[in-house]
Amino acid sequence: MNARGRVGLVAGTLLAMLSSSAAGQERVVTNPARARVDYMLKCQGCHQPDGAGNPANTPPLRNHVARFLSVTGGREFLVQVPGVASTDLSDDRLAEVLNWSLLQFDAANVPQSFKPYSSTEVGALRKRPLRLERMSVRETLIAAIEEMSAKQHRK
């Protein structure tokens, strides 16, 4: 493929990515372009550009992260994990990048009733970050998520 073809292909892919996610995001994310850049600068080093994470040390956001919203304590957890709570973004930018990540990587699992994180909520939660206990908190939440989806399959 020549250079122009390659540029065209990249532009086409980017456009498809943007339009597939734009509809839902407008409602929830004030400035998706800014959120994307914040994610690139503050999160993707660990979570990867496509939210896939790294099997060795970072959980995937893709097709998973929004499941936490459906179990008790999960909404708080998503702000209190250290990578989120301690990032050097203001409360409103952090709320924005979190809302953006949920829709960008896991729209299908965002509950109908989801209320976007506000900067006030994020500001209060990040003052109480999880430390070492985050592993056990996470395990408990994952168990609740698995139980919930097992129930849904049995229905």
Ligand code: HEC
């Ligand atoms: C230094 C690597 C690193 C960075 C940077 C980072 N994270 Fe994480 N993230 C992790 C790890 C590791 C976990 C698993 C929980 C833990 O051990 O802290 C996690 C957990 C999460 C979770 C909870 C989901 C789960 O499955 O546990 C969310 C949501 C999240 N990160 C979003 C973000 C966002 C948004 C940013 C950028 C503002 C970010 N992270 C920056 C490494 C990172």
